[in-house]
Amino acid sequence: MAEKKAMIKIRQLKIAFGNKIVLDDLDLDVYEGETLAIIGPSGTGKSTIIKVLTGLLAPTSGSVLVDGQETKDYGEEEWDGLRSRMGVVFQYSALFDFLSVGENVAFGLRRHFKLSEEEIQARVATLLDLVGMPGSQNLLPSELSGGMKKRVALSRALAMEPQLVLYDEPTSGLDPVMTMTISRLIRKTQQQLGLTSVLVTHDMASAYFAADRIAMLDKGKIVQIGTPEEIKQSKNPAVYAFINGLERKEEDGNGHK
Amino acid sequence: MLKAICEACGKRILAFCAASGKLTLLLWQTLRRLKDANWHEVVRQMALLGADSLPIVLMTILCTGMVFSVQTAKEFVRLGAASTVGGIVAIAMARELVPVLVGVVVAGRIGAAIAAELGTMKVTEQIDALRVMAANPVSFLVVPRFIAMVLMMPLLVVFANLIGNIGGWVVAHYYAGIGTFTYTNSIKMLAEFYDVFGGMLKSCVFGAIIAIVGCYKGLNAPNGAEGVGLATTASVVLSIILIFIFNYFLSIVIYV
Numbered sequence: 065m066a067e068k069k070a071m072i073k074i075r076q077l078k079i080a081f082g083n084k085i086v087l088d089d090l091d092l093d094v095y096e097g098e099t100l101a102i103i104g105p106s107g108t109g110k111s112t113i114i115k116v117l118t119g120l121l122a123p124t125s126g127s128v129l130v131d132g133q134e135t136k137d138y139g140e141e142e143w144d145g146l147r148s149r150m151g152v153v154f155q156y157s158a159l160f161d162f163l164s165v166g167e168n169v170a171f172g173l174r175r176h177f178k179l180s181e182e183e184i185q186a187r188v189a190t191l192l193d194l195v196g197m198p199g200s201q202n203l204l205p206s207e208l209s210g211g212m213k214k215r216v217a218l219s220r221a222l223a224m225e226p227q228l229v230l231y232d233e234p235t236s237g238l239d240p241v242m243t244m245t246i247s248r249l250i251r252k253t254q255q256q257l258g259l260t261s262v263l264v265t266h267d268m269a270s271a272y273f274a275a276d277r278i279a280m281l282d283k284g285k286i287v288q289i290g291t292p293e294e295i296k297q298s299k300n301p302a303v304y305a306f307i308n309g310l311e312r313k314e315e316d317g318n319g320h321k
Numbered sequence: 322m323l324k325a326i327c328e329a330c331g332k333r334i335l336a337f338c339a340a341s342g343k344l345t346l347l348l349w350q351t352l353r354r355l356k357d358a359n360w361h362e363v364v365r366q367m368a369l370l371g372a373d374s375l376p377i378v379l380m381t382i383l384c385t386g387m388v389f390s391v392q393t394a395k396e397f398v399r400l401g402a403a404s405t406v407g408g409i410v411a412i413a414m415a416r417e418l419v420p421v422l423v424g425v426v427v428a429g430r431i432g433a434a435i436a437a438e439l440g441t442m443k444v445t446e447q448i449d450a451l452r453v454m455a456a457n458p459v460s461f462l463v464v465p466r467f468i469a470m471v472l473m474m475p476l477l478v479v480f481a482n483l484i485g486n487i488g489g490w491v492v493a494h495y496y497a498g499i500g501t502f503t504y505t506n507s508i509k510m511l512a513e514f515y516d517v518f519g520g521m522l523k524s525c526v527f528g529a530i531i532a533i534v535g536c537y538k539g540l541n542a543p544n545g546a547e548g549v550g551l552a553t554t555a556s557v558v559l560s561i562i563l564i565f566i567f568n569y570f571l572s573i574v575i576y577v
Contacts, residue, residue, distance in 0.1 A: 115449075118449075118452075118453045119452075119453075120449055120452060120453070140457070144455035144457075145455075147452070147453050147454070147455045148455045150453065152450070152453045154446045154449065154450060155446070156445055156446055158445060158446035158447050158449065158450035159447075159450075160442075160447055160450070160451075161445075161447070171454060171456070172454045172455075175454070175455070175456055176455065224454075
């Protein structure tokens with residue numbers, strides 16, 4: 065792993081809202097072409113990492129390098145340049161409900177690419193095929209189920225051919241079958257397109273299936289990072305308790321037993 | 322006790338100053354990004370925000386014109402000033418009643434709708450989605466609504482003036498017995514185009530207030546359904562207060 069190029073390099077990242085510290089001195093590398101899953105209990109700041117990586121939230125302190133570029137002093141325009149190479153799948157899909165499925169997928173293409181209408185429609189059709197929703201261009205988001213929305217959100221995120229895809233709880237609220245369908249899609253798109261992906265989830269089945277490495281976030285810090293096998297065998301009390309769904313008895317202020 | 326009261330007042334004043342600053346900043350960003358306007362979206366918003374408001378605006382102003390005439394016509398006839406009723410109704414409508422009432426009605430209907438729509442988009446992460454797709458929410462959402470409101474409000478005012486004066490004439494003619502010629506001649510003699518033009522100018526400002534306040538409250542809605550509700554209510558209240566305050570100063574600038 066050491067010789068691999070880091071697509072994302074986070075160093076001593078701190079996020080605080082008033083007195084509440086969400087992320088504390090967090091260090092994390094995401095290598096090019098890998099899928100890194102960030103797991104952890106609700107409210108530990110997993111989604112906050114996605115917000116920081118997309119420039120929606122400014123760090124309280126620390127440094128975030130994306131594709132070798134320090135983002136600390138980025139304004140909205142510089143972020144826009146970086147964002148045009150990113151795709152994000154939001155927790156609640158965040159499809160634009162005033163646009164049809166086809167127009168949602170075409171949104172970025174229309175704004176950032178000079179393509180003819182035929183090219184846009186062909187690309188939208190290919191993307192919807194990829195996520196198993198052919199011919200759904202004219203449906204409205206309100207007509208879709210939760211799983212379908214996630215799939216459309218995935219195809220929208222992939223539309224601009226991003227180098228980096230960020231998934232914020234893509235399987236939350238889905239049944240086990242749909243969870244695996246989405247996980248397979250994440251794996252498939254990563255393998256077919258060679259993307260770098262960050263998958264924030266608390267769903268272990270999804271993390272084991274889709275990720276190359278898994279990082280466990282607890283109390284604002286990464287407590288362990290490793291392959292799915294290493295995480296399964298982990299002796300770390302926080303990781304062990306989380307993956308086995310056990311309640312932890314905390315003995316000190318840092319949450320270690 | 323006194324300290325607590327002072328602290329509470331101080332907090333409210335600071336919050337008010339912060340909100341005023343943010344509103345002004347949003348207005349400035351909107352004006353800077355007017356050139357990014359998507360005209361298809363502007364036309365869609367003009368239909369939604371402007372044309373669809375016409376029935377309720379006409380209904381309100383028709384009743385206002387009629388009631389204004391009820392209150393003035395008979396008294397003026399008694400005082401021997403029947404020949405001034407048409408002009409007085411027309412001037413009062415054009416200068417104050419129509420722009421302010423259209424502003425209030427539109428703030429209730431459209432300001433609330435804008436805040437609710439953008440607030441829902443915010444709590445469902447659609448605003449974040451716009452930003453991560455490198456689409457500026459001000460250019461994409463605020464600018465079309467701002468332009469649509471500023472263009473449609475004066476048009477609503479023109480139609481409202483027409484219907485208001487018709488309402489005034491109906492009551493003056495059938496209730497107070499003022500002749501049609503006397504009524505219309507009074508309008509011609511006393512009212513000027515500038516009266517209507519001033520009202521249209523005011524309504525442009527009111528349109529801008531409704532759009533900016535609605536968008537600001539929506540984009541800053543607290544999370545959850547309750548947050549959207551609060552943003553909607555706050556948008557209507559703040560728009561109406563600002564309309565009344567600005568109306569006073571605009572009246573002085575335009576008519577005094």
